[in-house]
Amino acid sequence: MFLGHFGVALALKRAEPKLSLGTLFISVQLVDLLWGAFLLIGWERVRIDPGFTAVTPLQFIRYPITHSLVGTLAWALVGAAAYYSWPTRDTSRHWQASMVVGAAVFSHFWLDALVHLPDLTIAGEGTTALGLGLWRSLGATLATELLLFAAGIAIYVTWRSRRHPVRSGRLTGLVLFLLALFLASLFGPPPPDVTTIAVADIIGLLLLAAFAAWVDRPSLPGDL
Ligand SMILES: [Zn+2]
Numbered sequence: 001m002f003l004g005h006f007g008v009a010l011a012l013k014r015a016e017p018k019l020s021l022g023t024l025f026i027s028v029q030l031v032d033l034l035w036g037a038f039l040l041i042g043w044e045r046v047r048i049d050p051g052f053t054a055v056t057p058l059q060f061i062r063y064p065i066t067h068s069l070v071g072t073l074a075w076a077l078v079g080a081a082a083y084y085s086w087p088t089r090d091t092s093r094h095w096q097a098s099m100v101v102g103a104a105v106f107s108h109f110w111l112d113a114l115v116h117l118p119d120l121t122i123a124g125e126g127t128t129a130l131g132l133g134l135w136r137s138l139g140a141t142l143a144t145e146l147l148l149f150a151a152g153i154a155i156y157v158t159w160r161s162r163r164h165p166v167r168s169g170r171l172t173g174l175v176l177f178l179l180a181l182f183l184a185s186l187f188g189p190p191p192p193d194v195t196t197i198a199v200a201d202i203i204g205l206l207l208l209a210a211f212a213a214w215v216d217r218p219s220l221p222g223d224l
Contacts, residue, residue, distance in 0.1 A: 001111045002182050003145040005029055006208075007152025008107050013216065014159035016100040018093060022213025023083070027104035029205050031066040031075050036201035038065055039194055046197065050190045053117065053135040057190040058197075060116070064124035069109055071124075076106035114144055138186070145182065163218070170215040177211070 009024035026033070038044040045061040052059045065071050080102030084094060113120050118131035134140045153175060160166045181204070191197045 001108075001115050001145065002185065003178060004111045004114075004148035005032075005108060006178055006212075007148040007150070008111065009104060009212070010152035010156035012100055012104050013164075014155050016093070016097050017161065017164040018090065019097055019100060020213050021216035022209045023101065024104055025209040025212040026205070027079055027101045028108055029209075030079055030105045031072055031108050033202060033205050034075065035063060035066040036198040036205075038063070039198040039201075046194060048190055048194065048197075053133075054138045055115070055135040055141045055186060060119050062125070064121055067109070067112065068121045068124050068127075069130070070122065072106055072109040076102040079105040111148070115141055142186075149178070165218075167215060167217075174211055174215045178208070 005028040006025065009021060009028045012024050012028075013019060013021050035044060039046060043065060044063040046063070047059040047061055048057050049059045050057040060067070066075070080098040083101040084098040088094075109120065113130045114132050115134045116131040117133045117135065118129045120130045121127045122130070134144055153171075156171075157166050191200070
């Protein structure tokens with residue numbers, strides 16, 4: 001899952017407007033960000049096997065720390081606690097905002113479960129594995145990803161306010177950029193090796209979060 005995660009981030013921005021879209025981009029992709037780091041240090045494993053599914057050439061061999069149900073839940077708690085304890089002067093609705101961060105992190109598992117083959121375990125090897133396997137069909141994958149992304153954009157645009165406006169030009173740039181990345185991942189050549197996947201994953205997700213924070217920055221001087 002790629003675009004769908006960002007759709008959730010865009011929607012959750014309107015559930016808790018004090019959260020930056022950049023924070024939410026990191027939250028919905030926190031376990032993929034950590035997955036990149038764990039691939040580099042060898043704690044999790046993936047294999048590149050072109051044709052493994054109709055959509056992705058990645059065969060996820062072992063990723064219980066980031067992508068098991070229990071693992072993702074633990075990272076959701078870590079994410080919520082990190083947000084809650086982050087030094088800030090604006091502590092209004094702080095508890096609620098932390099819960100939204102946690103929900104954003106946890107949503108990753110359920111969205112991934114739509115597209116992944118049944119390799120998302122409850123608690124690691126030997127436990128039940130979930131995965132609806134939409135990656136077996138290019139059409140079903142495209143429809144699901146685009147629908148979730150479009151719904152997120154619609155919610156983000158509809159529930160704008162004076163204090164939390166939509167910066168149309170910047171948002172359009174972000175949407176087009178994400179669509180281009182998505183199409184490139186679907187129709188481009190498979191990645192050359194696992195190190196490239198991990199490094200591109202980490203740098204890409206961090207840059208996207210910075211882009212989203214810039215898109216979402218309040219436009220009125222003095223606004224929070
Ligand atoms: Zn994932």
